[in-house]
Amino acid sequence: MSEDEPTGDENDDGAGADPAELEAIREDLDAVESDLGGIEDDLEDAETEDDLDVVEADLESVRTDLETVEIPDPPETDDEDEDEDEDDEPAPEEELQDRYDDLESDLDDLGDDLEDQRGPYAEDVVSEIDGVSGTITGTRWTVEGDEELIEATDSFLAGLNDLLGSSVSTADDLEPASGAELGESGAQEGNVPETLDATLDDATEAVEDADLDPDDDAEIIAGLLEATDDFESEVDEATEWTDLEVREQLRREGFYDVLDHVKDFPPEWHALKVHEKRGNVDQILLAYDSLGSEFMEEHCLESLERMGPEEAIEPMVQKAGRRDEAAIRILGKIGVAEEQVVDALVDYVDSNPDLQKPAFRALGEIGAEEAVEPLAQQLVADNPDVRSWAARALGLIGDTRAIEPLSDVLEDDDEDRVRASAAWALSQIGTKTALEIVTEYEDDRAYLVQAEADRVDLSEEPAA
Template structure:
């Protein structure tokens, strides 16, 4: 025997990892997560939230000290075994990942629960002032802006017990209003509003700044004149009894939606060069789902507009051009894939079954989950086998739960039987789908 071989024989074996101790530690962490969630729900003040944040930071530090060992390499017999077995190390890693995910959710919830603050109000005032000074207004618009800002000052004076008025220095109305709103922002800063003690005042201010921004958006800009004249001749404003008494576009759009005047909404979408109006036109079309919108929505979807994709799904027409347009994004980036999946599912596009099923092996869990749900919405039985594979083999429980949901949506006897076998699954969402499968009559 060589010296090297002797040295190897005499080398100390690494100490075995105590998996049971790790399992007990993770159980304790799981209980702590529940306790932290209760503390966050009970937090009423910023000081309470600070305490919870400190506890979350300590919890994360302690969690990161846990080291899950790598699973051992399978022997040849295990490699030949068709049924993949979860090792104790993999089971512990899954539990660790779930705890870390829950912790991240709590940290996000904590940030959402904070505030709002006085500086948020100042930021909204500054944004409104910037809109006024960066826009060219008509004479009518100047008068409307003065009324809007004057109403905001009245609310500010009531909330802070001040006596602010519109600055009347020179003839440049936007410059006057910029200075006026600057004084209002300074008054809010000087008030030093506390997120806890002055929560009602801050909330009232944010409501007032919303009204301020809406009033500015509805005031008449110089660029509106030609467009408004065109729309007036097309009869867009005929639904308003007193055009001059209302900021007309948005109000008219809501009336047209209520009356089902799709042609007028499409005309507004095509004519107004305004992000604000485009957003509200698209929102109206998404709620209505009219067939008349198919062609313009195809055009927008071809320009990577995800809202247009959603509208095509709501319309529910599976004609060839709609499906072909949406299929272009099935193998794209996740931002475009997921609305395309959803729309193809809603229209029941059978031609999309195989292209979407191909995405069930995508590296992104969100893509796999969205693909599974789209297949469920389509309801084609060809998707049963690939969904069964995902339910059995995917590493992410939420993806597996989506596959189980999809099989329940397909609803054939075979699909329901597959899901029903997972009644004792490790994931609660999968268990819930299995329970539904036992109650659903087969299609």
């Protein structure tokens, strides 16, 4: 052989990897996929932390196996041939890389599911108690607030002692400062927060001393977490010094007029519920604008979402502009396709999935025809969830311009659940053309698509 002749190892013709090598890679990926299926079953059957430890070890082993698989680069093509090859089947190396990526994603998802299934742990209880304690010491309270903190702490400790068999309690002589003991500003200057902080240190020590096992003592830990959540809510509701100014404003605006009395603190949540029942949107918006509490803001938004009042459009458009999911949902419930509403929602059509989901739904609920084109563009998004949400939003809008792109999804999409969403959307559009497209899939490979086709009733003449 002359020095100029190529050796058998050289690959200057861009023909790609050796078929035998590709087949070996496929077998490796098949093995990883099979192992993942077994691990998924083991995770579903896991009942103890030891079981989960075994699953975690198996996941790491499979991850190591996957990381040893090396996918060769696809053969290079001449730039002038790229346009001609756009419709060609992907190279085997590209298919293998896609499969590798899917398996890697499945591994991550199983890891997340594993972590979700763990616990809860005693450390979670200690962390929650420390958080409440920090709120108590980091806030300036009124006399009423001190009274409410003592009552809330006593209630929490009673539950903790019942679960642990401990005897932690507040000092018998602990009382809020009297009016004469207030500071120059009128704010509470007593020692209640500091004393409660020390008492809660005793509570966390009792939890740690109990040496709770996440398996054997799961019910006790769950009970402690529930008690801690209730404790946190009661502390959030306790009267801060800064609340007084806000409450005076609300009182002058008649917010508390729906209550028989305002001696019990805090009355805001109770008043909010009454105003919701009576449809007093202006009072709910007043509370939303005035109260600085995250707790009350959350409940104001929940009330507005249940009511869907048009009076809330302006503030919810502003809040939606700050990437707030609750405000986006509320705009959908209001259901008015004003230009400012549609513009605010369309801004999130090409966003992250956390914002896309409520935005798509809201656009569908308000029937925003201006959103048909940007939503249709999301039918080819990489994320199948996004494609499915976009299809259903288009179905809710019901614009016939969506028939063709939805038909393409039904015919070509790789995910059957996305295809089923497209079939549902075409049925919602409900024209003769749309329904006839769906009926062509009565014998589809996917049950979800078949089910949507079976629901179509052409006995009644649909619109053309």
